[in-house]
Amino acid sequence: MSGGRINRRMLLRSAALLTPLAIATPTVSARTSTFKRLDPNSPVARSLLYVEDTREVPKDHPLASRHSPEQKCLNCAQLRGEAGETWRPCPAFAGRLVNVGGWCTIWQGR
Ligand code: SF4
CATH class of the missing domain: 4.10.490.10 (High potential iron-sulphur protein)
Structure with a gap:
């Protein structure tokens, strides 16, 4: 079932892309700390x-x-x-x- 592998790959790629966004999105406290x-x-x-x-x-x-x-x-x-x-x-x-x-x-x- 190659479709399943593609979906898993897509999920892994999405997670890899979203992780830096989550880290880069500052909290309210971080935004106002300056x-x-x-x-x-x-x-x-x-x-x-x-x-x-x-x-x-x-x-x-x-x-x-x-x-x-x-x-x-x-x-x-x-x-x-x-x-x-x-x-x-x-x-x-x-x-x-x-x-x-x-x-x-x-x-x-x-
Ligand atoms: S500075 Fe004025 S507008 Fe701002 S929280 Fe205080 S009372 Fe309210």
Whole structure:
């Protein structure tokens, strides 16, 4: 039965082709491992009033009225990444990591 051998060969070739792909496909964690922490003093962070600690939102800032003490990155619908990590990606700040205890003006409840 040569058809059976061909199928086995095809399977082995497919497996040989897929194995490097599986190794080369990075996990979310690996993709974000090159991200740097967002600098709260950077223009983009300042424009959204990002702070690394939700308790440090300046009360006198015009955008501070959007803030309430229980809001933080950890309970924001925008937060991505792995549970348990202190610094995680957020699509509001592409390529950067935000502190799970932080906050910005586009906080969104889950
Ligand atoms: S959008 Fe949400 S997770 Fe991202 S920095 Fe603002 S509060 Fe944090």
